[in-house]
Amino acid sequence: xxxxxxxxxxxxxxxxxxxxxxxxxxxxxxxxxxxxxxxxxxxxxxxxxxxxxxxxxxxxxxxxxxxxxxxxxxxxxxxxxxxxxxxxxxxxxxxxxxxxxxxxxxxxxxxxxxxxxxxxxxxxxxxxxxxxxxxxxxxxxxxxxxxxxxxxxxxxxxxxxxxxxxxxxxxxxxxxxxxxxxxxxxxxxxxxxxxxxxxxxxxxxxxxxxxxxxxxxx
Numbered sequence: 001x002x003x004x005x006x007x008x009x010x011x012x013x014x015x016x017x018x019x020x021x022x023x024x025x026x027x028x029x030x031x032x033x034x035x036x037x038x039x040x041x042x043x044x045x046x047x048x049x050x051x052x053x054x055x056x057x058x059x060x061x062x063x064x065x066x067x068x069x070x071x072x073x074x075x076x077x078x079x080x081x082x083x084x085x086x087x088x089x090x091x092x093x094x095x096x097x098x099x100x101x102x103x104x105x106x107x108x109x110x111x112x113x114x115x116x117x118x119x120x121x122x123x124x125x126x127x128x129x130x131x132x133x134x135x136x137x138x139x140x141x142x143x144x145x146x147x148x149x150x151x152x153x154x155x156x157x158x159x160x161x162x163x164x165x166x167x168x169x170x171x172x173x174x175x176x177x178x179x180x181x182x183x184x185x186x187x188x189x190x191x192x193x194x195x196x197x198x199x200x201x202x203x204x205x206x207x208x209x210x211x212x213x214x215x216x217x218x
Contacts, residue, residue, distance in 0.1 A: 052115020
């Protein structure tokens with residue numbers, strides 16, 4: 001029997017446990033201050049890419065309700081199917097984040113929450129570099145990543161008899177990768193979870209010299 005790739009484990013895990021991972025009526029929870037901060041930074045009717053959008057709740061739903069033009073990308077067909085029903089004003093694409101393409105400078109912001117660490121480690125800096133190119137000058141990237149380096153599989157994820165896989169570097173490495181992608185680190189926070197947690201980065205593509213940046217920086 002051919003061993004499944006990590007990406008296949010991730011896709012099948014979310015297909016199997018989409019509803020167990022997040023309910024249709026889930027609130028913003030810990031995402032609330034991050035999404036509020038993003039709204040403060042963005043111009044009216046901004047274009048936002050939600051990478052690893054899941055079922056569209058809460059990120060795509062909240063931003064779409066606020067009047068932004070949201071595009072979501074996720075590898076799980078089940079998650080994307082739910083997102084299209086739950087957030088009808090947004091656009092959703094079922095695709096691998098490493099193969100999906102967008103025109104340069106397409107978005108005012110890119111959100112990637114609890115998703116980057118589902119890619120192999122060597123792919124993660126490549127995706128950050130590609131995504132940075134999709135940002136307009138002065139555009140924002142909001143991303144959660146690992147605080148400590150770790151790679152592993154949970155064969156009974158969420159107690160649902162399905163596997164899930166993660167790979168993450170440490171926060172200092174992600175700081176370096178974001179800078180190598182040409183982004184400025186504006187804020188870096190620690191988000192506790194269990195006996196460890198994640199790093200939350202606010203990064204920004206430099207603006208065009210002599211032009212007024214979009215949005216309001218903190």
